[in-house]
Amino acid sequence: MFILNLSAVLIFVAICSKATLEWGENCELENGSIGVCIEAAKCQQAYRSIKLGIGNKPKLCEYKGKDTTVCCDDGNVTEITGVRSVQACKKWGPILHLPPVRSIIGGSVQPSSTAEFPHMAALGYEDTEKNETYWGCGGSLISLKFVLTAAHCLHTMQFGPIKYVRLGDLNLRATNDDADPQDFLVSKTYGHPLYRSRVKYHDIALIELNRPAVITKFVQPACLNIHLNTSISSFTATGWGLLSFHGNAADHLQKSFLRYVNNTECRKSYDVNSRLLSEGVQEKYQICAGFETKDSCQGDSGGPLQSLTELGNYYIHGVTSFGKACLLTNSPVVYTRVANYIDWIEPIVWPNTK
Numbered sequence: 001m002f003i004l005n006l007s008a009v010l011i012f013v014a015i016c017s018k019a020t021l022e023w024g025e026n027c028e029l030e031n032g033s034i035g036v037c038i039e040a041a042k043c044q045q046a047y048r049s050i051k052l053g054i055g056n057k058p059k060l061c062e063y064k065g066k067d068t069t070v071c072c073d074d075g076n077v078t079e080i081t082g083v084r085s086v087q088a089c090k091k092w093g094p095i096l097h098l099p100p101v102r103s104i105i106g107g108s109v110q111p112s113s114t115a116e117f118p119h120m121a122a123l124g125y126e127d128t129e130k131n132e133t134y135w136g137c138g139g140s141l142i143s144l145k146f147v148l149t150a151a152h153c154l155h156t157m158q159f160g161p162i163k164y165v166r167l168g169d170l171n172l173r174a175t176n177d178d179a180d181p182q183d184f185l186v187s188k189t190y191g192h193p194l195y196r197s198r199v200k201y202h203d204i205a206l207i208e209l210n211r212p213a214v215i216t217k218f219v220q221p222a223c224l225n226i227h228l229n230t231s232i233s234s235f236t237a238t239g240w241g242l243l244s245f246h247g248n249a250a251d252h253l254q255k256s257f258l259r260y261v262n263n264t265e266c267r268k269s270y271d272v273n274s275r276l277l278s279e280g281v282q283e284k285y286q287i288c289a290g291f292e293t294k295d296s297c298q299g300d301s302g303g304p305l306q307s308l309t310e311l312g313n314y315y316i317h318g319v320t321s322f323g324k325a326c327l328l329t330n331s332p333v334v335y336t337r338v339a340n341y342i343d344w345i346e347p348i349v350w351p352n353t354k
Contacts (some may be wrong), residue, residue: 024086
């Protein structure tokens with residue numbers, strides 16, 4: 001990997017007009033073909049043009065000092081971590097239906113509205129004794145054929161491997177709710193290669209559906225947060241988990257409003273354990289959130305820790321991984337930090353993007 005020095009970038013900036021395209025967005029090259037906005041220091045075209053004087057100078061996307069972005073035409077530019085995620089997000093755009101804005105009560109749990117979380121997935125297992133589907137985990141639709149979830153949700157001791165995925169539902173038991181569910185078989189699962197059962201690290205997985213989802217106002221992929229450092233201070237967690245300690249699981253999708261808990265504070269709630277958490281809670285791999293009155297419960301596992309932008313895009317920051325006895329402690333919940341696993345996710349979900 002080559003690196004452009006700052007002076008070269010500044011020379012480049014001086015001869016280009018300012019544009020407003022964001023990192024990872026498609027842009028138009030001088031010859032009319034399509035390029036991608038990335039850092040000038042990562043674009044071979046920029047290097048050849050500025051440093052070696054070969055070819056035309058790339059168009060500027062956005063001036064950000066040493067992180068200035070340019071419209072790059074390198075054939076392998078989409079292999080740069082994060083580009084495929086950004087492009088997928090731009091493809092789907094804002095959710096098709098935005099529910100009325102409601103006041104958020106810190107830490108409260110509320111029923112979700114119709115089509116409020118169109119990326120939300122319910123994961124089903126075969127309950128052979130009752131001859132029915134047990135909905136035991138959650139997930140997030142991130143493309144037409146892939147759901148993001150927790151690795152520990154791929155197999156349960158009681159019901160075996162995951163078999164089914166339901167999208168677009170609101171109440172898992174009702175047929176007269178305002179929803180339009182789509183049911184799928186699981187075609188293939190991808191647990192993170194570093195995940196080990198009963199160990200609390202790298203708890204992230206992908207589920208491939210047996211057919212593409214159909215986009216409706218009830219079903220639409222969410223975006224992936226690709227930034228390890230985020231300024232987001234409040235999140236929403238969603239799931240059909242237990243409503244009380246040893247209580248019943250929710251039939252209706254619930255949402256919880258949570259605050260970000262920094263790693264120092266989070267680690268106080270989880271002692272280093274030689275088997276489960278040999279290094280304690282790790283900020284690179286994990287993100288914590290919670291409120292004094294609410295944490296995630298059994299059945300919420302695999303579900304998203306998300307934020308909603310003003311433009312109407314949901315971004316998935318975390319995957320619900322583990323916590324202490326739900327509703328009985330003030331401890332934050334630990335989520336797998338999605339941004340750390342983008343380089344693993346992209347080649348599986350978008351393998352042919354060039």
